[in-house]
Amino acid sequence: MASTAEYKKPKKVNYKKQKQLNRSKAGNGLLFFLMFICGIFMALPLVMIVNNALKPLDEIFQYPPKVFVKNPTSENFTDLFVLMNDSWVPFSRYILNTIIITASGTVGHVIVASFAAYPLAKHNFPGKKIIFGLVVLSMMFSYTVTQIPNYMIITWLGLNNTYLALILPAWQYGMGLYLMKQFMEQIPDSLLESSRLDGASEFKTFWTMVMPNVKPAWLTLAIFQFQQMWGQTGNQFLRSEELKPLQYSLQQITQGGTARAGAAAAVSFIIAAIPIIFFLICQSNVIETMTTSGMKD
Protein backbone atom coordinates (compact mmCIF):
# COMPACT_ATOMS: atom_id res chain seq x y z
CA MET A 1 0.00 0.00 0.00
CA ALA A 2 1.19 3.43 -0.84
CA SER A 3 2.17 5.89 1.82
CA THR A 4 -0.10 8.56 3.21
CA ALA A 5 1.60 11.29 1.31
CA GLU A 6 0.44 9.94 -2.02
CA TYR A 7 -3.19 10.18 -1.07
CA LYS A 8 -3.40 13.82 -0.17
CA LYS A 9 -6.39 15.59 -1.60
CA PRO A 10 -5.62 15.90 -5.30
CA LYS A 11 -5.35 19.37 -6.72
CA LYS A 12 -8.08 20.37 -9.13
CA VAL A 13 -7.14 18.50 -12.23
CA ASN A 14 -8.00 19.73 -15.66
CA TYR A 15 -9.23 16.47 -17.20
CA LYS A 16 -9.30 17.82 -20.74
CA LYS A 17 -5.68 18.73 -20.58
CA GLN A 18 -4.78 15.56 -18.76
CA LYS A 19 -6.32 13.38 -21.44
CA GLN A 20 -3.65 14.54 -23.84
CA LEU A 21 -0.88 13.01 -21.77
CA ASN A 22 0.88 10.21 -23.54
CA ARG A 23 -1.74 9.81 -26.27
CA SER A 24 -0.81 9.88 -29.94
CA LYS A 25 -3.31 10.59 -32.75
CA ALA A 26 -2.23 7.51 -34.70
CA GLY A 27 -2.72 5.39 -31.61
CA ASN A 28 -6.21 6.77 -31.07
CA GLY A 29 -7.14 6.05 -34.68
CA LEU A 30 -5.82 2.50 -34.45
CA LEU A 31 -7.82 1.84 -31.28
CA PHE A 32 -11.02 3.21 -32.83
CA PHE A 33 -10.58 0.95 -35.82
CA LEU A 34 -9.88 -2.10 -33.65
CA MET A 35 -12.89 -1.44 -31.45
CA PHE A 36 -15.12 -1.03 -34.48
CA ILE A 37 -14.16 -4.34 -36.10
CA CYS A 38 -14.33 -6.32 -32.86
CA GLY A 39 -17.48 -4.51 -31.79
CA ILE A 40 -19.39 -5.80 -34.81
CA PHE A 41 -18.62 -9.39 -33.85
CA MET A 42 -19.40 -8.89 -30.20
CA ALA A 43 -22.70 -7.15 -30.88
CA LEU A 44 -24.01 -9.99 -33.07
CA PRO A 45 -26.07 -11.77 -30.40
CA LEU A 46 -27.68 -8.50 -29.30
CA VAL A 47 -28.53 -7.57 -32.87
CA MET A 48 -29.99 -11.02 -33.49
CA ILE A 49 -32.16 -11.06 -30.40
CA VAL A 50 -33.65 -7.66 -31.21
CA ASN A 51 -34.27 -8.55 -34.85
CA ASN A 52 -35.73 -11.96 -34.09
CA ALA A 53 -38.20 -10.47 -31.67
CA LEU A 54 -39.46 -8.18 -34.45
CA LYS A 55 -39.64 -10.82 -37.20
CA PRO A 56 -42.99 -12.12 -38.40
CA LEU A 57 -43.30 -15.93 -38.30
CA ASP A 58 -42.39 -16.53 -41.95
CA GLU A 59 -39.13 -14.66 -41.49
CA ILE A 60 -38.29 -16.60 -38.30
CA PHE A 61 -38.56 -19.88 -40.21
CA GLN A 62 -36.79 -18.53 -43.28
CA TYR A 63 -33.93 -20.71 -44.48
CA PRO A 64 -31.12 -19.70 -44.62
CA PRO A 65 -31.75 -17.44 -41.62
CA LYS A 66 -31.19 -13.72 -42.10
CA VAL A 67 -29.97 -11.45 -39.34
CA PHE A 68 -31.97 -8.34 -40.12
CA VAL A 69 -35.73 -8.16 -40.11
CA LYS A 70 -37.50 -7.11 -43.33
CA ASN A 71 -41.05 -6.37 -42.18
CA PRO A 72 -40.86 -5.58 -38.47
CA THR A 73 -43.96 -6.42 -36.47
CA SER A 74 -45.02 -6.44 -32.85
CA GLU A 75 -47.18 -9.56 -33.19
CA ASN A 76 -44.66 -11.70 -31.31
CA PHE A 77 -45.22 -9.58 -28.24
CA THR A 78 -49.01 -9.64 -28.59
CA ASP A 79 -48.79 -13.45 -28.96
CA LEU A 80 -46.73 -13.58 -25.81
CA PHE A 81 -49.20 -11.45 -23.85
CA VAL A 82 -52.07 -13.70 -24.94
CA LEU A 83 -50.14 -16.74 -23.71
CA MET A 84 -49.33 -14.95 -20.47
CA ASN A 85 -53.01 -14.36 -19.81
CA ASP A 86 -53.65 -18.07 -20.23
CA SER A 87 -51.23 -19.10 -17.52
CA TRP A 88 -52.23 -21.16 -14.45
CA VAL A 89 -51.52 -18.49 -11.91
CA PRO A 90 -51.88 -14.79 -12.72
CA PHE A 91 -48.78 -13.68 -14.52
CA SER A 92 -48.20 -10.82 -12.12
CA ARG A 93 -47.49 -13.48 -9.49
CA TYR A 94 -44.48 -14.75 -11.46
CA ILE A 95 -43.25 -11.19 -11.79
CA LEU A 96 -43.63 -10.58 -8.08
CA ASN A 97 -41.74 -13.81 -7.30
CA THR A 98 -38.91 -12.77 -9.56
CA ILE A 99 -38.71 -9.34 -7.99
CA ILE A 100 -38.54 -10.85 -4.49
CA ILE A 101 -35.91 -13.43 -5.42
CA THR A 102 -33.76 -11.16 -7.58
CA ALA A 103 -33.88 -8.12 -5.33
CA SER A 104 -33.17 -9.90 -2.04
CA GLY A 105 -30.61 -12.19 -3.68
CA THR A 106 -28.72 -9.23 -5.15
CA VAL A 107 -28.95 -6.71 -2.33
CA GLY A 108 -28.40 -9.35 0.36
CA HIS A 109 -25.35 -10.75 -1.36
CA VAL A 110 -23.75 -7.36 -1.88
CA ILE A 111 -24.24 -6.50 1.81
CA VAL A 112 -23.26 -9.86 3.33
CA ALA A 113 -20.25 -10.27 1.06
CA SER A 114 -19.03 -6.69 1.58
CA PHE A 115 -19.47 -7.03 5.32
CA ALA A 116 -17.30 -10.13 5.33
CA ALA A 117 -14.82 -8.71 2.85
CA TYR A 118 -13.96 -5.70 5.00
CA PRO A 119 -12.29 -7.52 7.92
CA LEU A 120 -10.58 -9.85 5.45
CA ALA A 121 -9.13 -6.88 3.60
CA LYS A 122 -8.32 -4.50 6.43
CA HIS A 123 -8.23 -6.28 9.79
CA ASN A 124 -5.64 -8.59 11.18
CA PHE A 125 -7.00 -11.53 13.10
CA PRO A 126 -6.26 -15.23 13.60
CA GLY A 127 -7.74 -17.44 10.89
CA LYS A 128 -7.92 -14.67 8.30
CA LYS A 129 -5.73 -16.41 5.75
CA ILE A 130 -7.48 -19.75 6.12
CA ILE A 131 -10.94 -18.26 5.72
CA PHE A 132 -9.99 -16.26 2.66
CA GLY A 133 -8.17 -19.24 1.14
CA LEU A 134 -11.22 -21.44 1.61
CA VAL A 135 -13.47 -18.91 -0.09
CA VAL A 136 -11.19 -18.59 -3.12
CA LEU A 137 -10.65 -22.33 -3.44
CA SER A 138 -14.35 -23.07 -3.08
CA MET A 139 -14.96 -21.41 -6.43
CA MET A 140 -12.94 -24.15 -8.08
CA PHE A 141 -15.16 -27.05 -7.10
CA SER A 142 -17.62 -28.15 -9.74
CA TYR A 143 -21.14 -27.02 -9.07
CA THR A 144 -22.66 -30.12 -10.67
CA VAL A 145 -21.58 -32.56 -7.97
CA THR A 146 -22.38 -30.29 -5.02
CA GLN A 147 -25.98 -29.98 -6.17
CA ILE A 148 -27.06 -33.19 -4.46
CA PRO A 149 -25.50 -32.45 -1.06
CA ASN A 150 -26.87 -28.93 -1.44
CA TYR A 151 -30.34 -30.28 -1.99
CA MET A 152 -30.01 -32.53 1.06
CA ILE A 153 -28.90 -29.63 3.24
CA ILE A 154 -31.66 -27.33 2.05
CA THR A 155 -34.24 -30.02 2.74
CA TRP A 156 -32.69 -30.70 6.14
CA LEU A 157 -32.92 -26.99 6.99
CA GLY A 158 -36.58 -27.09 5.98
CA LEU A 159 -36.07 -24.51 3.23
CA ASN A 160 -37.43 -26.65 0.45
CA ASN A 161 -40.19 -24.97 -1.51
CA THR A 162 -39.49 -21.52 -0.08
CA TYR A 163 -37.87 -18.45 -1.60
CA LEU A 164 -35.05 -18.86 0.90
CA ALA A 165 -33.84 -21.99 -0.89
CA LEU A 166 -32.77 -19.72 -3.74
CA ILE A 167 -31.90 -16.60 -1.76
CA LEU A 168 -29.73 -17.83 1.12
CA PRO A 169 -27.23 -19.82 -0.99
CA ALA A 170 -26.94 -16.79 -3.26
CA TRP A 171 -25.74 -14.66 -0.36
CA GLN A 172 -22.57 -16.68 0.11
CA TYR A 173 -21.18 -16.97 -3.42
CA GLY A 174 -17.40 -16.83 -3.14
CA MET A 175 -16.92 -14.56 -6.10
CA GLY A 176 -18.66 -11.59 -4.50
CA LEU A 177 -16.59 -11.72 -1.35
CA TYR A 178 -13.40 -12.10 -3.34
CA LEU A 179 -14.25 -9.16 -5.62
CA MET A 180 -15.14 -6.87 -2.72
CA LYS A 181 -12.07 -7.86 -0.75
CA GLN A 182 -9.75 -7.09 -3.63
CA PHE A 183 -11.17 -3.60 -4.05
CA MET A 184 -11.22 -2.84 -0.32
CA GLU A 185 -7.56 -3.78 -0.09
CA GLN A 186 -6.78 -0.70 -2.17
CA ILE A 187 -8.32 1.75 0.28
CA PRO A 188 -5.46 3.51 2.05
CA ASP A 189 -5.17 2.56 5.74
CA SER A 190 -4.71 6.23 6.62
CA LEU A 191 -8.26 6.93 5.49
CA LEU A 192 -9.69 4.30 7.83
CA GLU A 193 -7.37 5.39 10.62
CA SER A 194 -8.64 8.95 10.42
CA SER A 195 -12.20 7.70 10.64
CA ARG A 196 -11.33 5.62 13.70
CA LEU A 197 -9.60 8.56 15.33
CA ASP A 198 -12.82 10.49 14.93
CA GLY A 199 -14.35 7.87 17.18
CA ALA A 200 -16.31 6.00 14.53
CA SER A 201 -17.02 2.33 15.20
CA GLU A 202 -15.90 -0.25 12.66
CA PHE A 203 -19.47 -0.54 11.41
CA LYS A 204 -19.72 3.17 10.88
CA THR A 205 -16.33 3.27 9.18
CA PHE A 206 -17.56 0.50 6.93
CA TRP A 207 -20.68 2.36 5.86
CA THR A 208 -19.30 5.89 5.62
CA MET A 209 -15.74 5.28 4.40
CA VAL A 210 -15.34 1.86 2.89
CA MET A 211 -18.50 1.35 0.87
CA PRO A 212 -18.56 4.78 -0.83
CA ASN A 213 -14.95 4.25 -1.85
CA VAL A 214 -15.57 0.89 -3.50
CA LYS A 215 -18.71 1.94 -5.36
CA PRO A 216 -17.42 0.66 -8.72
CA ALA A 217 -16.90 -2.74 -7.10
CA TRP A 218 -20.33 -3.23 -5.61
CA LEU A 219 -22.05 -1.87 -8.69
CA THR A 220 -20.15 -4.44 -10.73
CA LEU A 221 -20.98 -7.16 -8.24
CA ALA A 222 -24.65 -6.15 -8.42
CA ILE A 223 -24.53 -6.64 -12.20
CA PHE A 224 -23.14 -10.17 -11.84
CA GLN A 225 -25.52 -11.13 -9.09
CA PHE A 226 -28.57 -9.68 -10.78
CA GLN A 227 -27.80 -11.70 -13.88
CA GLN A 228 -27.37 -14.83 -11.77
CA MET A 229 -30.60 -14.35 -9.81
CA TRP A 230 -32.59 -13.30 -12.85
CA GLY A 231 -31.60 -16.55 -14.56
CA GLN A 232 -32.82 -18.76 -11.68
CA THR A 233 -35.69 -21.02 -12.68
CA GLY A 234 -36.06 -22.53 -9.22
CA ASN A 235 -36.77 -25.90 -10.83
CA GLN A 236 -34.92 -27.77 -8.12
CA PHE A 237 -36.45 -26.29 -5.03
CA LEU A 238 -39.75 -24.63 -5.84
CA ARG A 239 -42.70 -27.00 -6.22
CA SER A 240 -45.66 -24.65 -5.75
CA GLU A 241 -46.64 -22.94 -8.94
CA GLU A 242 -47.31 -19.68 -7.13
CA LEU A 243 -43.69 -19.47 -5.93
CA LYS A 244 -42.05 -19.91 -9.31
CA PRO A 245 -40.17 -17.04 -10.95
CA LEU A 246 -40.75 -15.38 -14.30
CA GLN A 247 -37.83 -17.19 -15.90
CA TYR A 248 -39.57 -20.51 -15.30
CA SER A 249 -42.89 -19.47 -16.81
CA LEU A 250 -41.23 -17.83 -19.79
CA GLN A 251 -39.30 -21.01 -20.49
CA GLN A 252 -42.52 -22.99 -20.25
CA ILE A 253 -44.00 -20.76 -22.94
CA THR A 254 -41.08 -21.31 -25.29
CA GLN A 255 -41.37 -25.08 -24.90
CA GLY A 256 -44.72 -25.10 -26.69
CA GLY A 257 -43.13 -26.15 -29.98
CA THR A 258 -42.85 -24.41 -33.35
CA ALA A 259 -46.25 -22.76 -33.12
CA ARG A 260 -44.83 -20.58 -30.37
CA ALA A 261 -41.62 -19.63 -32.16
CA GLY A 262 -42.78 -16.02 -32.38
CA ALA A 263 -43.62 -15.77 -28.70
CA ALA A 264 -40.33 -17.52 -27.92
CA ALA A 265 -38.42 -14.83 -29.80
CA ALA A 266 -40.21 -12.20 -27.74
CA VAL A 267 -39.31 -14.16 -24.59
CA SER A 268 -35.62 -14.22 -25.54
CA PHE A 269 -35.81 -10.48 -25.98
CA ILE A 270 -37.36 -9.87 -22.55
CA ILE A 271 -34.99 -12.29 -20.83
CA ALA A 272 -32.03 -10.39 -22.26
CA ALA A 273 -33.50 -6.89 -22.00
CA ILE A 274 -34.04 -6.70 -18.24
CA PRO A 275 -30.42 -7.53 -17.22
CA ILE A 276 -29.20 -5.18 -19.96
CA ILE A 277 -31.22 -2.29 -18.55
CA PHE A 278 -29.89 -3.07 -15.09
CA PHE A 279 -26.39 -3.32 -16.53
CA LEU A 280 -26.63 0.09 -18.17
CA ILE A 281 -27.92 1.74 -14.99
CA CYS A 282 -25.10 0.29 -12.88
CA GLN A 283 -22.40 0.75 -15.49
CA SER A 284 -23.19 4.42 -16.07
CA ASN A 285 -22.93 4.92 -12.32
CA VAL A 286 -19.54 3.24 -12.27
CA ILE A 287 -18.43 5.95 -14.66
CA GLU A 288 -20.09 8.70 -12.68
CA THR A 289 -17.99 7.80 -9.66
CA MET A 290 -14.97 8.71 -11.63
CA THR A 291 -16.16 12.00 -13.05
CA THR A 292 -17.76 13.40 -9.91
CA SER A 293 -15.33 12.42 -7.19
CA GLY A 294 -11.70 11.49 -7.01
CA MET A 295 -11.65 7.90 -5.79
CA LYS A 296 -8.83 8.32 -3.38
CA ASP A 297 -9.10 11.66 -1.74
Added chain:
Amino acid sequence: MAKNTVANITENNTDANMEKAKMQGRLWFRIKKSKTSYLMLAPYLILFTFFTIAPVLVSMGFSFTYFNMLEAPTFVGWKNYIKLFLDDDIFMIALKNTLLFAVITGPASYLLCVLFAWIINEFKGKLRAFLTLIFYAPSICGQAYLVWNIILNPGKTGWLNGILIKWGFIDEPILWMQTEKYVLPVLVIVQLWLSLGTGFLSFIAGLQTVDKSLYEAAAMDGVKNRWQELWYVTLPSMKPQLMFGAVMQITQSFAVADISIQLAGNPSVNYAGATVTTHLLDYGTTRFEMGYASAIATVLFLLMVGTNKLVQKILGRVGE
Protein backbone atom coordinates in the same frame (compact mmCIF):
# COMPACT_ATOMS: atom_id res chain seq x y z
CA MET B 1 26.54 -37.87 26.53
CA ALA B 2 23.28 -39.65 25.96
CA LYS B 3 21.97 -38.37 29.27
CA ASN B 4 22.86 -34.88 28.26
CA THR B 5 20.99 -35.13 25.03
CA VAL B 6 17.93 -36.49 26.79
CA ALA B 7 18.11 -33.68 29.30
CA ASN B 8 18.49 -31.25 26.44
CA ILE B 9 15.49 -32.62 24.69
CA THR B 10 13.29 -32.46 27.78
CA GLU B 11 14.52 -28.99 28.46
CA ASN B 12 13.78 -27.97 24.91
CA ASN B 13 10.43 -29.59 25.26
CA THR B 14 9.45 -27.59 28.31
CA ASP B 15 10.74 -24.51 26.57
CA ALA B 16 8.68 -25.31 23.56
CA ASN B 17 5.68 -26.00 25.72
CA MET B 18 6.01 -22.70 27.50
CA GLU B 19 6.44 -20.99 24.18
CA LYS B 20 3.32 -22.75 22.98
CA ALA B 21 1.35 -21.77 26.06
CA LYS B 22 2.42 -18.19 25.58
CA MET B 23 1.44 -18.32 21.95
CA GLN B 24 -1.91 -19.78 22.85
CA GLY B 25 -2.42 -17.06 25.39
CA ARG B 26 -1.55 -14.49 22.81
CA LEU B 27 -3.70 -16.22 20.23
CA TRP B 28 -6.67 -16.28 22.60
CA PHE B 29 -6.02 -12.64 23.37
CA ARG B 30 -5.91 -11.79 19.68
CA ILE B 31 -9.09 -13.74 19.02
CA LYS B 32 -10.85 -11.89 21.80
CA LYS B 33 -9.58 -8.59 20.51
CA SER B 34 -10.84 -9.31 17.02
CA LYS B 35 -14.45 -9.70 18.05
CA THR B 36 -15.66 -7.07 15.59
CA SER B 37 -13.91 -8.80 12.71
CA TYR B 38 -15.55 -12.12 13.49
CA LEU B 39 -18.90 -10.45 13.99
CA MET B 40 -18.72 -8.90 10.54
CA LEU B 41 -17.67 -12.20 9.01
CA ALA B 42 -20.27 -14.26 10.86
CA PRO B 43 -23.31 -13.98 8.56
CA TYR B 44 -21.25 -14.88 5.54
CA LEU B 45 -19.35 -17.67 7.23
CA ILE B 46 -22.46 -19.35 8.61
CA LEU B 47 -24.09 -19.43 5.18
CA PHE B 48 -20.81 -20.40 3.57
CA THR B 49 -20.42 -23.37 5.91
CA PHE B 50 -23.91 -24.65 5.17
CA PHE B 51 -24.09 -24.04 1.45
CA THR B 52 -20.50 -24.41 0.26
CA ILE B 53 -18.12 -26.08 2.73
CA ALA B 54 -20.51 -28.85 3.72
CA PRO B 55 -21.63 -29.71 0.17
CA VAL B 56 -18.04 -29.75 -1.07
CA LEU B 57 -16.91 -32.02 1.77
CA VAL B 58 -19.86 -34.35 1.22
CA SER B 59 -19.05 -34.49 -2.50
CA MET B 60 -15.45 -35.30 -1.76
CA GLY B 61 -16.76 -38.07 0.50
CA PHE B 62 -18.97 -39.35 -2.32
CA SER B 63 -15.89 -39.69 -4.50
CA PHE B 64 -14.89 -42.71 -2.40
CA THR B 65 -18.26 -44.38 -2.87
CA TYR B 66 -20.45 -45.96 -5.48
CA PHE B 67 -23.55 -43.78 -5.51
CA ASN B 68 -26.31 -44.08 -8.11
CA MET B 69 -28.57 -41.51 -6.43
CA LEU B 70 -31.27 -44.13 -5.80
CA GLU B 71 -29.61 -46.38 -3.24
CA ALA B 72 -27.46 -45.24 -0.36
CA PRO B 73 -23.79 -44.78 -1.33
CA THR B 74 -21.48 -47.74 -0.69
CA PHE B 75 -17.83 -47.23 0.21
CA VAL B 76 -15.40 -48.36 -2.49
CA GLY B 77 -12.13 -46.76 -1.35
CA TRP B 78 -9.86 -45.43 -4.10
CA LYS B 79 -11.62 -47.46 -6.79
CA ASN B 80 -13.11 -44.43 -8.59
CA TYR B 81 -9.74 -42.72 -8.76
CA ILE B 82 -7.98 -45.86 -9.93
CA LYS B 83 -10.55 -46.39 -12.65
CA LEU B 84 -10.29 -42.72 -13.63
CA PHE B 85 -6.56 -42.79 -14.22
CA LEU B 86 -5.99 -46.38 -15.36
CA ASP B 87 -9.20 -47.50 -17.04
CA ASP B 88 -10.95 -44.49 -18.49
CA ASP B 89 -9.60 -43.63 -21.94
CA ILE B 90 -12.18 -40.94 -22.48
CA PHE B 91 -11.12 -39.18 -19.30
CA MET B 92 -7.58 -39.06 -20.65
CA ILE B 93 -8.82 -37.48 -23.88
CA ALA B 94 -10.95 -35.06 -21.85
CA LEU B 95 -8.02 -34.20 -19.60
CA LYS B 96 -5.76 -33.59 -22.59
CA ASN B 97 -8.42 -31.40 -24.26
CA THR B 98 -9.04 -29.45 -21.07
CA LEU B 99 -5.35 -28.78 -20.48
CA LEU B 100 -4.83 -27.77 -24.10
CA PHE B 101 -7.91 -25.60 -23.96
CA ALA B 102 -6.94 -23.95 -20.68
CA VAL B 103 -3.36 -23.31 -21.76
CA ILE B 104 -4.53 -21.57 -24.94
CA THR B 105 -7.71 -19.77 -23.90
CA GLY B 106 -6.74 -19.02 -20.29
CA PRO B 107 -3.90 -16.56 -20.92
CA ALA B 108 -5.40 -15.32 -24.21
CA SER B 109 -8.80 -14.57 -22.69
CA TYR B 110 -7.15 -12.92 -19.76
CA LEU B 111 -5.06 -10.64 -21.96
CA LEU B 112 -8.13 -9.80 -24.05
CA CYS B 113 -10.00 -8.80 -20.89
CA VAL B 114 -7.18 -6.51 -19.76
CA LEU B 115 -6.67 -5.09 -23.23
CA PHE B 116 -10.32 -4.31 -23.98
CA ALA B 117 -11.06 -2.99 -20.51
CA TRP B 118 -8.11 -0.66 -20.88
CA ILE B 119 -9.06 0.48 -24.39
CA ILE B 120 -12.65 1.12 -23.34
CA ASN B 121 -11.33 3.14 -20.43
CA GLU B 122 -9.84 5.52 -22.99
CA PHE B 123 -13.34 6.49 -24.08
CA LYS B 124 -15.53 8.80 -22.07
CA GLY B 125 -19.16 9.25 -21.15
CA LYS B 126 -22.10 7.53 -22.84
CA LEU B 127 -19.94 6.02 -25.57
CA ARG B 128 -18.02 4.20 -22.87
CA ALA B 129 -21.07 2.62 -21.26
CA PHE B 130 -22.31 1.65 -24.71
CA LEU B 131 -19.00 0.04 -25.70
CA THR B 132 -18.89 -1.85 -22.42
CA LEU B 133 -22.34 -3.24 -23.15
CA ILE B 134 -21.40 -4.26 -26.70
CA PHE B 135 -18.33 -6.13 -25.54
CA TYR B 136 -20.08 -7.70 -22.59
CA ALA B 137 -23.06 -8.65 -24.81
CA PRO B 138 -22.09 -12.30 -25.38
CA SER B 139 -22.02 -12.80 -21.61
CA ILE B 140 -25.36 -11.15 -20.94
CA CYS B 141 -27.43 -12.55 -23.83
CA GLY B 142 -28.63 -15.97 -22.78
CA GLN B 143 -28.47 -17.66 -26.15
CA ALA B 144 -25.25 -16.27 -27.51
CA TYR B 145 -24.39 -19.69 -28.97
CA LEU B 146 -27.18 -19.43 -31.52
CA VAL B 147 -25.07 -17.00 -33.50
CA TRP B 148 -22.38 -19.60 -33.86
CA ASN B 149 -24.83 -22.23 -34.99
CA ILE B 150 -25.65 -19.96 -37.93
CA ILE B 151 -22.03 -19.08 -38.62
CA LEU B 152 -20.94 -22.72 -38.47
CA ASN B 153 -23.98 -24.18 -40.21
CA PRO B 154 -22.61 -27.23 -42.06
CA GLY B 155 -24.61 -26.48 -45.23
CA LYS B 156 -23.61 -24.10 -48.01
CA THR B 157 -25.77 -21.50 -46.30
CA GLY B 158 -23.58 -21.36 -43.20
CA TRP B 159 -21.86 -17.98 -43.15
CA LEU B 160 -18.36 -19.35 -42.82
CA ASN B 161 -18.86 -22.00 -45.50
CA GLY B 162 -20.54 -19.44 -47.75
CA ILE B 163 -17.64 -17.02 -47.50
CA LEU B 164 -14.99 -19.68 -47.95
CA ILE B 165 -16.75 -21.09 -51.03
CA LYS B 166 -17.28 -17.63 -52.50
CA TRP B 167 -13.62 -16.73 -52.10
CA GLY B 168 -12.58 -20.08 -53.57
CA PHE B 169 -10.83 -21.57 -50.55
CA ILE B 170 -13.04 -24.67 -50.53
CA ASP B 171 -15.37 -26.38 -53.02
CA GLU B 172 -17.51 -28.38 -50.65
CA PRO B 173 -19.05 -27.08 -47.42
CA ILE B 174 -17.22 -28.26 -44.32
CA LEU B 175 -19.09 -30.03 -41.52
CA TRP B 176 -17.38 -27.93 -38.87
CA MET B 177 -18.59 -29.51 -35.68
CA GLN B 178 -18.70 -33.03 -37.11
CA THR B 179 -15.08 -33.04 -38.20
CA GLU B 180 -12.69 -34.06 -35.46
CA LYS B 181 -9.84 -31.73 -36.31
CA TYR B 182 -11.98 -28.59 -36.36
CA VAL B 183 -13.86 -29.13 -33.10
CA LEU B 184 -11.27 -27.97 -30.60
CA PRO B 185 -10.00 -24.96 -32.60
CA VAL B 186 -13.56 -23.76 -33.16
CA LEU B 187 -14.34 -24.15 -29.46
CA VAL B 188 -11.23 -22.14 -28.63
CA ILE B 189 -12.36 -19.31 -30.91
CA VAL B 190 -15.89 -19.27 -29.52
CA GLN B 191 -14.52 -19.29 -25.98
CA LEU B 192 -12.29 -16.31 -26.77
CA TRP B 193 -15.31 -14.51 -28.18
CA LEU B 194 -17.14 -15.24 -24.94
CA SER B 195 -14.22 -14.35 -22.74
CA LEU B 196 -15.05 -10.74 -21.93
CA GLY B 197 -17.13 -11.57 -18.88
CA THR B 198 -16.49 -11.41 -15.16
CA GLY B 199 -12.81 -10.51 -15.39
CA PHE B 200 -13.48 -7.85 -18.00
CA LEU B 201 -16.10 -6.02 -15.93
CA SER B 202 -14.00 -6.18 -12.80
CA PHE B 203 -11.07 -4.66 -14.71
CA ILE B 204 -13.34 -1.89 -16.00
CA ALA B 205 -14.29 -1.14 -12.40
CA GLY B 206 -10.68 -1.54 -11.27
CA LEU B 207 -9.49 1.04 -13.76
CA GLN B 208 -11.77 3.58 -12.05
CA THR B 209 -9.82 3.20 -8.85
CA VAL B 210 -6.41 4.07 -10.29
CA ASP B 211 -5.28 7.33 -8.78
CA LYS B 212 -5.33 9.85 -11.63
CA SER B 213 -2.50 11.92 -10.19
CA LEU B 214 -0.18 8.94 -10.64
CA TYR B 215 -0.39 9.45 -14.41
CA GLU B 216 0.83 13.04 -14.12
CA ALA B 217 3.66 11.97 -11.89
CA ALA B 218 4.56 9.20 -14.31
CA ALA B 219 4.59 11.59 -17.26
CA MET B 220 7.06 13.76 -15.35
CA ASP B 221 9.15 10.71 -14.56
CA GLY B 222 9.56 10.06 -18.27
CA VAL B 223 6.80 7.63 -19.19
CA LYS B 224 6.57 8.33 -22.90
CA ASN B 225 3.57 6.52 -24.35
CA ARG B 226 0.37 4.79 -23.37
CA TRP B 227 1.97 1.36 -23.43
CA GLN B 228 4.58 2.31 -20.87
CA GLU B 229 1.89 3.99 -18.84
CA LEU B 230 -0.11 0.76 -18.90
CA TRP B 231 2.78 -1.37 -17.69
CA TYR B 232 4.35 0.95 -15.13
CA VAL B 233 1.31 2.76 -13.72
CA THR B 234 -2.03 1.25 -14.58
CA LEU B 235 -1.40 -2.46 -14.15
CA PRO B 236 0.55 -2.24 -10.87
CA SER B 237 -2.24 -0.02 -9.47
CA MET B 238 -4.83 -2.67 -10.14
CA LYS B 239 -3.00 -5.76 -9.00
CA PRO B 240 -5.85 -6.90 -6.71
CA GLN B 241 -8.23 -6.89 -9.67
CA LEU B 242 -5.69 -8.71 -11.82
CA MET B 243 -5.48 -11.45 -9.19
CA PHE B 244 -9.25 -11.70 -9.05
CA GLY B 245 -9.50 -11.87 -12.84
CA ALA B 246 -6.91 -14.64 -12.92
CA VAL B 247 -8.82 -16.83 -10.48
CA MET B 248 -12.04 -16.31 -12.42
CA GLN B 249 -10.21 -17.11 -15.63
CA ILE B 250 -8.89 -20.36 -14.20
CA THR B 251 -12.28 -21.46 -12.96
CA GLN B 252 -13.76 -20.71 -16.38
CA SER B 253 -11.07 -22.15 -18.63
CA PHE B 254 -10.80 -25.42 -16.74
CA ALA B 255 -14.52 -25.89 -16.26
CA VAL B 256 -15.48 -25.23 -19.87
CA ALA B 257 -18.38 -27.45 -20.92
CA ASP B 258 -21.39 -25.44 -22.03
CA ILE B 259 -20.05 -24.28 -25.37
CA SER B 260 -18.74 -27.77 -26.14
CA ILE B 261 -22.12 -29.36 -25.41
CA GLN B 262 -24.07 -26.68 -27.27
CA LEU B 263 -21.93 -26.63 -30.39
CA ALA B 264 -20.36 -30.09 -30.61
CA GLY B 265 -22.81 -32.15 -28.55
CA ASN B 266 -22.06 -34.51 -25.70
CA PRO B 267 -20.54 -36.90 -26.60
CA SER B 268 -18.89 -35.05 -29.48
CA VAL B 269 -17.36 -36.69 -32.57
CA ASN B 270 -14.71 -39.10 -31.32
CA TYR B 271 -14.76 -37.10 -28.08
CA ALA B 272 -12.92 -34.30 -29.88
CA GLY B 273 -14.79 -31.73 -27.80
CA ALA B 274 -14.79 -33.70 -24.56
CA THR B 275 -13.56 -31.80 -21.52
CA VAL B 276 -13.23 -32.88 -17.91
CA THR B 277 -16.49 -31.13 -17.12
CA THR B 278 -18.45 -32.63 -20.02
CA HIS B 279 -17.17 -36.01 -18.82
CA LEU B 280 -18.31 -35.13 -15.32
CA LEU B 281 -21.74 -34.08 -16.59
CA ASP B 282 -21.98 -37.30 -18.57
CA TYR B 283 -21.52 -39.38 -15.42
CA GLY B 284 -23.32 -37.06 -13.04
CA THR B 285 -26.45 -36.22 -14.99
CA THR B 286 -26.78 -38.90 -17.68
CA ARG B 287 -25.43 -42.08 -16.10
CA PHE B 288 -26.27 -41.22 -12.49
CA GLU B 289 -22.89 -42.31 -11.19
CA MET B 290 -22.42 -39.56 -8.64
CA GLY B 291 -19.48 -41.22 -6.89
CA TYR B 292 -17.47 -41.31 -10.08
CA ALA B 293 -18.56 -37.79 -11.03
CA SER B 294 -17.42 -36.55 -7.63
CA ALA B 295 -14.02 -38.16 -8.16
CA ILE B 296 -13.74 -36.28 -11.46
CA ALA B 297 -14.73 -33.04 -9.70
CA THR B 298 -12.10 -33.59 -7.04
CA VAL B 299 -9.36 -34.17 -9.61
CA LEU B 300 -10.46 -31.06 -11.52
CA PHE B 301 -10.42 -29.11 -8.28
CA LEU B 302 -6.86 -30.15 -7.49
CA LEU B 303 -5.83 -29.24 -11.02
CA MET B 304 -7.27 -25.74 -10.65
CA VAL B 305 -5.75 -25.23 -7.21
CA GLY B 306 -2.31 -26.12 -8.57
CA THR B 307 -2.69 -23.79 -11.54
CA ASN B 308 -3.89 -21.01 -9.29
CA LYS B 309 -0.72 -21.27 -7.16
CA LEU B 310 1.42 -20.98 -10.26
CA VAL B 311 -0.52 -18.07 -11.76
CA GLN B 312 -0.53 -16.04 -8.55
CA LYS B 313 3.26 -16.34 -8.52
CA ILE B 314 3.53 -15.07 -12.10
CA LEU B 315 1.16 -12.16 -11.46
CA GLY B 316 3.27 -11.05 -8.53
CA ARG B 317 5.78 -9.83 -11.09
CA VAL B 318 3.54 -7.38 -12.96
CA GLY B 319 5.14 -3.96 -13.37
CA GLU B 320 8.67 -5.11 -12.52
